[in-house]
Amino acid sequence: MVLSVYNMVWRLLRPLIPLILWYRTRRGKEMASRRLERYGRSDIPANKIHPHVTGRIWLHGVSVGETVAALRLARALADHLPDHEFLLTTNTVTGLDVIQAAMADHPYMPVRHVMQPLDHPDFVDQFLTHWRPVAAIFMESDFWPNLILRSKQFGIPVIFASSQLSKKAAAKWMKRPAFAKQLFAAADLIFPVDSDQAEQFRRLIGTTQNAPQIEVIGSLKLPDTQTPDPALQQILRNAAAGRRVFLAASTHEGEDQIIIDAAKILGAGWLTIIAPRHPHRGDSIAALAGQAPQRSHGAMPDQNTQIFIMDSLGEMGTLFSLAAYVFLGGSLVPAGGHNPLEPAAFGVPIFTGAHIFKNMAEFDGLAGANAVFTISDAETLTKQIYLLEKDPKRRAKLATAAKDYVTIAHQRVGVAAHAIGHVLTTDK
Numbered sequence: 001m002v003l004s005v006y007n008m009v010w011r012l013l014r015p016l017i018p019l020i021l022w023y024r025t026r027r028g029k030e031m032a033s034r035r036l037e038r039y040g041r042s043d044i045p046a047n048k049i050h051p052h053v054t055g056r057i058w059l060h061g062v063s064v065g066e067t068v069a070a071l072r073l074a075r076a077l078a079d080h081l082p083d084h085e086f087l088l089t090t091n092t093v094t095g096l097d098v099i100q101a102a103m104a105d106h107p108y109m110p111v112r113h114v115m116q117p118l119d120h121p122d123f124v125d126q127f128l129t130h131w132r133p134v135a136a137i138f139m140e141s142d143f144w145p146n147l148i149l150r151s152k153q154f155g156i157p158v159i160f161a162s163s164q165l166s167k168k169a170a171a172k173w174m175k176r177p178a179f180a181k182q183l184f185a186a187a188d189l190i191f192p193v194d195s196d197q198a199e200q201f202r203r204l205i206g207t208t209q210n211a212p213q214i215e216v217i218g219s220l221k222l223p224d225t226q227t228p229d230p231a232l233q234q235i236l237r238n239a240a241a242g243r244r245v246f247l248a249a250s251t252h253e254g255e256d257q258i259i260i261d262a263a264k265i266l267g268a269g270w271l272t273i274i275a276p277r278h279p280h281r282g283d284s285i286a287a288l289a290g291q292a293p294q295r296s297h298g299a300m301p302d303q304n305t306q307i308f309i310m311d312s313l314g315e316m317g318t319l320f321s322l323a324a325y326v327f328l329g330g331s332l333v334p335a336g337g338h339n340p341l342e343p344a345a346f347g348v349p350i351f352t353g354a355h356i357f358k359n360m361a362e363f364d365g366l367a368g369a370n371a372v373f374t375i376s377d378a379e380t381l382t383k384q385i386y387l388l389e390k391d392p393k394r395r396a397k398l399a400t401a402a403k404d405y406v407t408i409a410h411q412r413v414g415v416a417a418h419a420i421g422h423v424l425t426t427d428k
Contacts (some may be wrong), residue, residue: 006145014194017118031093031115040117040126049110054083055424058133060147061088065339066139067095069162069220071102073137074111076417081424085110087131089117091142091340103384119144128154132208135424137161140221141169146307152186157423160190160212161416162220164197166357180204187212189423191416192359193219211382213391215419218412219361223342226317233318239301239308240271246385249316249340251329255353256285258332261378263289265309266385271301275310275319276339277329282311320346323383327351330358332376345406347399349388351375362409369401399409 013020024030036043048056057077059070067090074086079197088099088111099113117127124146136151137159152156165173173180184190184204190212192198198216211354236245246266248259250403263272276283279296286292292307293299295315301308310319320326326348331337336358340350352373356363366372375381388395 001310002176003149003182007121010118010146014120017120029093030097034096034115038118038123040120040123040128040130042114042130043152044112044114046130046132049085049112052083053110055081055134056085056087056131057081057135057137057424058087058089058131059137060142061090061095061139063090063092063095064098065221066090066142067098068224069222070137070139071099071111071223071242072413073139073161073220073416075109076413077161078109079414080421084134085112086196087111088113089115089132091116097192116144117147119146121146121150124150128156135159135420135421138163141165142181145179147378148183148186157188158186160184160187160201161420162193162217163190164193164219164361165200170200172206177204177206181206181208185211188315189419190214191217191220191419194364196224197361213423215383217416217419218365218409219359220413220416221339222410222413225341225342225345226314228318228321229315232315233322235300236271236273236318236322239303239305240322241303243269243271244389245322246270246272246325246327247319247323248272248274248327249319249329249343250275250336251285251327251426252277253281253335254333255329256281256288258342258381259327259379260289260307264380265378266402268306269307272307273301273310273315273319273323274307275312279311279313282309285309285311300341316342320348323348325349325351325388327375327381331355333410337363340372341406341409344371344402347403349373349395349398350402351381351384365405365409369405371398371402371405 021030021035025032031229056126059074061070070088091094103111117123133156135157140162141164148158184201185208190201192201195216198214259274274286282294282296286294286309289307293301294309294311296311319344326343328338328340328350332353334355337356338357340362343350344366352374365373373384
């Protein structure tokens, strides 16, 4: 009944969809040249890229993070299923940009990209009829009813990879238990990010015949580690002049003053670098820090600099390689926290606030390795730094544990690809 109402709403909206897409295009959220794909149609012929290809695997992600994970999974699947090609769909223009860049870096990878069809039943049917995928893999938490259920009706194996639902989203689904059971039981295979998420999916599915296989592998949203820039490394080492470096990475509004206060407590023996999540905030952070020098203005720190604003993009690998300690932003404010695996790959102790719901599984894993410390203000942050500074053996043990955790985490993609390959070859 709920699905019928849902589809009735889509049919009532049908005359307005061209206007909605036009408006979104004006705002830069759609591309006029790709608008047709929102209707499930495409100017791209569905012919196989290579003559030896026997099947097409469809992977769907919302935006950048999920798209990167989908690309990584596609590359792993290509090792297990070399006679398949891959169709990636995204719901955002930024996701498209990521795929186009990756395709340029891997020109021989049999990958195509189209924008996700809107979840109108007719559009989804047109999409599935045109592309005829042999598997549908949905990344993270983008659960569109028609994309999933009509794939199942077409006889296409459905896989939820790196899956998770926020408590708020799960509560909404629990209010519609019959619809939730219909949707989530449609999967053949579910890879939740942790055991809590696995149990949540089991509750939503309930008791049913042919229940999905649920296997906890962990998040597949594994950030690529940026290679440090030797020239920039040397400049910052010279500026540090033997001082310890404290890095506040991906900070959000409401967190910078706490970092500035911590820098004042640490004193002149430290170089504190603030790298905001959104570089356009650099000017306001510099003003809070007494007009601290900014990368975006062409300035670089010197031996007298206590706070430097790294309001740039693409240089985080260099900063992580120099930092003695890292505060990971988006966690003292309710933004959900950012993925801690990249700083962990450098063996750096990580400080975080309490708001880490977007990457809870990774933070829990690293906390188990004693590499993550929860702080609430400048005082608790600097107190923990001083404790670690007094214990170099603990820091060395922590660094090894953090790097080992990241090494194991990167094996998840291969495990997932093997399990998916087994499902597809068994179904055949």
